[in-house]
Every structure is written in structure tokens, then in C-alpha cells.
Amino acid sequence: MLDHIGSLDTLPQARRISGTECKILLYWAGSAARLFSYLAHSSEGGFSDWESIVHKYFSNETLRQGRSLDEIVEQVCVAKNGHDAFNGTVISIPGCKEIYDYEREFGEFGMIRTVVSSLLRETVTLVQATDGIICASAMALEGETLTACNKYTAVYPVGVQIGPKNWSRDGLIEDERIRSYLDRHAKDEVLVISFGSLVFPTNRANFQALVSTLNEMKYPFILIIGGMHAKKFIDASDVENIQSSGVGLVCDTWVDQQAVLQHPSVGFLLAHGGWNSMMESFVQGIPLVGWPLAPGDNAINVALASTRDKPIAFEIMQIRTGSAKAKARRGGPDIIGSEEAVRQEFEEILRKTKEAEGKRIRENTQILASELRTEKREAARQVITTLAFI
Numbered sequence: 001m002l003d004h005i006g007s008l009d010t011l012p013q014a015r016r017i018s019g020t021e022c023k024i025l026l027y028w029a030g031s032a033a034r035l036f037s038y039l040a041h042s043s044e045g046g047f048s049d050w051e052s053i054v055h056k057y058f059s060n061e062t063l064r065q066g067r068s069l070d071e072i073v074e075q076v077c078v079a080k081n082g083h084d085a086f087n088g089t090v091i092s093i094p095g096c097k098e099i100y101d102y103e104r105e106f107g108e109f110g111m112i113r114t115v116v117s118s119l120l121r122e123t124v125t126l127v128q129a130t131d132g133i134i135c136a137s138a139m140a141l142e143g144e145t146l147t148a149c150n151k152y153t154a155v156y157p158v159g160v161q162i163g164p165k166n167w168s169r170d171g172l173i174e175d176e177r178i179r180s181y182l183d184r185h186a187k188d189e190v191l192v193i194s195f196g197s198l199v200f201p202t203n204r205a206n207f208q209a210l211v212s213t214l215n216e217m218k219y220p221f222i223l224i225i226g227g228m229h230a231k232k233f234i235d236a237s238d239v240e241n242i243q244s245s246g247v248g249l250v251c252d253t254w255v256d257q258q259a260v261l262q263h264p265s266v267g268f269l270l271a272h273g274g275w276n277s278m279m280e281s282f283v284q285g286i287p288l289v290g291w292p293l294a295p296g297d298n299a300i301n302v303a304l305a306s307t308r309d310k311p312i313a314f315e316i317m318q319i320r321t322g323s324a325k326a327k328a329r330r331g332g333p334d335i336i337g338s339e340e341a342v343r344q345e346f347e348e349i350l351r352k353t354k355e356a357e358g359k360r361i362r363e364n365t366q367i368l369a370s371e372l373r374t375e376k377r378e379a380a381r382q383v384i385t386t387l388a389f390i
Contacts, residue, residue, distance in 0.1 A: 001025045001134065008122045011129060023131040023390050025156075030275045032137045032145040032155070033304045034297040036093050037104075038120075038127045039152035042082030045091045048124050048152075050076055057084050077117035080104060086323045095144035096300070097307040099329045106292035106299045107321030116295050127153065134387070136161050136275070139379065140371035141282070142304070156387055159380030160279045160372050166258045167283060167373055173259045178222060181249045182260070185220050188267035188362065191289070191353070192260060194224040195272045199293040200233045206319050206342050211238065213346040215245045221270075226254040261286050267362065268353050273298035278305065285369035287361045288313035289349060299324075310364040314352065318345040 002010060004026050014024055028035050040046025042053065050073075057063045057072045063084075064072070072084060081089040081101035089101040127133060132154035139146060139157055149155045173179040182190060191214070201207040214221050223242060225234060231252070242248045257277070261269065261284040269281040272293040278301060281288055290302030290313050305313035307330055317328060318341045325337045335341075352358050 001027050002126070002130065004028050004030075004123055004126060005119065008126055011126065025387075025390075026126055026130040026133045028133050028135045029161070030136070030297050031301050031304060032135055032142040032149055032157070033093050033096050033300050035127070035133065035135060035155075036145055036149050037080070037300075038124050039149055042080075045093045047077070047080040047082075047120070048128065049082075050080075050121065050124065053082055053084075073121075074114060074117045077120045080120075090329065093145065093300075094148035095142055096304050097330055099300075099303060100327070102323040102326060103303070103329060104300060105295055105324060106319070107324040119296075132156060132390075134158055136279070138372050138375050140368060140375050156383050157380065158383055159376040160283045161276075162258065162280055162283050164373070164377070166262075173256065173263065175251060175253070175255055177249065178251055178255060178260060179263075181220075181222065182263045182265045185265040187264050189220055190263075190265045191219060191221040191268050191270055191350075192224065192257075192266055192286075193221055193270045194257060194277065195227060195230065195291075195293060196274050196277055197227040198229060199272050199274075200225070200227060200230040201291070201293060201319075202233055203319070204233065204235075205339050207234070208238065209339060209343045210346050211242060211248070213343060213350060215241075215247050217347070217350055218247055219350055220265075221248045222260070223248060223250045224255055224257070224260075225250065225252050258284070268358070273302040275301055279372075282312060282365055283369055283372050285362070285366035287358075287365040289316065289353070290314065291316045291319060310367075311361050312365040312368055313361070314349045316345060316349065318342045 002014065002024065011024065018024065037046045039048055041049045053076050054073050057076065058069055075084045079085050079101065081087065081091070083089070086102040091099050091101055091104060134156045135146065135158065137146060137157050138159045146155055146157050225231060239250050242250050258280055260266065261281055266286055268289050269286050270289040270291060271277045273290045274294070275297060278288060288305055290306060292298035292302050302313060302315050305311070306315040317335055318337055320335050320337060325335050328335060
């Protein structure tokens with residue numbers, strides 16, 4: 001079994017050692033919605049045919065417009081729509097509401113465009129060259145999408161990667177400050193903010209708008225900044241502002257997020273849309289407030305959760321940048337991206353988490369949590385048994 005990141009050089013060696021009789025499977029630690037994009041052609045909402053698209057632009061002098069091959073490759077892989085630039089193409093992924101091509105990412109990613117392009121190309125090659133994919137998703141959450149992925153290759157959904165011992169509501173929170181803070185608050189009252197290990201909002205004005213809105217609304221929250229990048233983008237003055245407000249709490253060390261999410265006073269998780277964090281939250285019945293930050297899967301994951309027939313998330317949209325700062329396919333207000341628009345959206349979403357809509361989303365998530373657990377115990381176990389006999 002190979003990981004879906006960084007395994008391309010390993011694949012031929014694995015084939016040589018194991019021979020043709022041994023199946024080589026890819027482990028996909030992400031959503032089926034993102035996986036589908038690597039499997040399907042651009043006419044079907046994917047980008048697995050990126051090479052033919054590059055050839056179309058490079059082989060035609062008029063279309064080439066003086067660009068190098070590398071430039072065209074990068075532009076085609078950023079657009080991911082069968083063209084070399086965003087043009088409002090409607091992307092239809094089975095099981096997800098339609099989005100425009102520029103909504104597949106939350107915005108521009110500047111200096112790392114080349115890295116993103118390289119990873120995309122490697123991953124397309126891997127999903128096509130291996131004998132099947134073990135996917136860390138569940139039919140309860142992405143049934144239609146997983147079924148669609150099976151059109152292209154064998155996909156084995158093994159369910160949430162959180163074991164039953166972490167499903168209870170009595171997890172031990174070792175950090176006394178966090179435990180004491182949560183114990184002081186009512187059921188479903190606290191917002192946990194955690195952007196994972198690798199990302200943090202780089203737009204300081206947007207982050208400060210979130211904090212000031214929470215303080216003004218007297219909305220209890222815990223900000224977890226144990227990740228390697230968080231401390232690079234948050235000032236000591238921001239931390240002091242939170243700690244002295246009497247509203248929020250800052251934790252600047254690693255914490256057991258699963259244990260925190262098990263506490264009954266936690267009502268929502270505000271996170272970046274990474275698949276692991278989302279699944280940790282959903283299996284506990286905790287819905288999401290999604291703030292996509294990383295290129296790749298964040299935007300599509302949050303869209304999946306917030307636009308399903310029974311939503312399990314709110315999506316923050318005014319924080320979009322660049323090409324993504326445009327009309328959303330699902331409707332709603334224009335995405336302006338100004339500080340005032342961002343602040344107004346924070347206030348609106350936070351208010352909704354306390355009202356009837358937030359209650360419905362929480363109920364939807366609790367139903368999903370039960371389904372995810374049942375599937376892990378039953379159907380996913382059967383999938384694992386099937387894998388043993390491949």
C-alpha cells in the first residue's frame with residue numbers, strides 16, 4: 001500500500017519487488033470528492049486528462065501565445081477545468097452541488113503554484129497506475145461520490161479513521177486550563193478554533209475581525225495554536241487581547257483535539273477544511289464552520305459539507321481571494337472580500353450557530369455521527385475483510 005503523496009518514485013520499485021501478482025493499492029486519506037477530480041476527465045468535472053490539454057495549447061502556436069511548456073503545464077493544472085485559465089466552467093462532482101471552476105480553490109496560492117501543479121500531476125499518475133484505492137471516507141457521508149469513483153478504479157471505503165474508544169463523550173482532557181474552561185460553560189456553547197498543524201490565516205485583518213466579533217458577541221471560544229505555522233502569523237498582542245477579554249482562551253501547545261471535541265460544551269469547530277479534522281469532528285457529532293486555507297482539498301471539502309441536502313457545516317466565503325472572489329454557483333451575496341464584508345459574515349454565521357439553523361445543522365451532524373460509527377463497525381469492517389483476500 002502506498003500513500004497518495006510522494007510515492008510515485010516508489011511505485012516502479014514496488015512493482016519490481018512484488019511482481020505482477022501482488023496488488024498495489026493507494027491509500028487516500030482525503031475526501032472522495034477530491035479523489036474523483038483525479039480520476040475523471042475534464043468533461044466530467046475532473047482533471048485526469050491534463051496532459052492532452054497541455055498538448056492542445058502547446059502544439060498550437062496561436063494558443064501557445066509564446067509560453068513555455070512549463071508555464072502552460074502550471075496554468076492548466078491550476079485551472080483544472082480543461083482550459084488554461086478560469087472561465088466560469090461549471091464543475092459537477094457526483095454527490096456535490098455544482099460549483100464554478102474558480103471555487104474549487106479558496107483563492108490564489110502564489111509562490112506554491114509550481115508545487116501544487118507537481119503534486120496534481122504525480123497524484124493523477126498514481127491513481128491511474130495502482131490497482132485500487134483505499135479511501136478514508138464513508139458511504140454515509142459520500143456514498144454517491146464513492147460509487148462514481150468506482151467507475152474508474154476499485155475504491156474501498158474503510159470509513160472514519162477514528163477508533164471506537166474515541167467516540168465517547170468522556171475523553172480525558174489533560175490540559176487543566178482547557179478542561180476548566182469547558183466545564184464552566186453550558187452545553188453546545190463553545191466554539192473550538194483549530195487550523196491544524198500546517199496552516200493558519202495569513203490575512204491578519206481577517207483573523208482579528210473574527211476575534212473581535214467573538215469578543216463583541218461574548219461568544220465563548222478556544223483558540224488552539226499548537227501548529228507549526230500558527231505562531232508565525234499571530235502576534236503576542238492578539239494572544240493577549242484574547243486572554244484578557246474574559247471571553248476566549250488561547251492554547252499554544254498540542255492538545256488532544258478528539259478529547260476536546262468530546263466535551264458536551266463544544267458546539268462547533270471552526271477549522272480549515274482538512275479531511276482529518278472534519279472527520280474527527282463529525283464522528284463526535286460536532287458540525288463545522290469552514291474557513292478554507294490550504295490549496296488542494298479544503299474548499300471542496302467545506303463545500304461538500306455545507307451544501308449537502310442535510311448540511312453539517314457553515315462556510316465562510318467572504319475570505320476568498322483572487323479569482324475565487326466572484327459569484328458563487330450556489331447563490332447568496334456577492335463575494336466582495338472587504339474587511340467589512342468579512343466581519344459581517346462572521347457575525348451572521350456565529351449568530352446562526354446559536355439559532356434554529358445552527359440547531360438543525362447540529363442535529364444533522366449527530367445523525368451522521370451515528371451513521372459513521374455504524375458503518376465503521378459493520379460495512380467498513382467487511383471492506384477490510386475483502387481487502388485481505390485481494
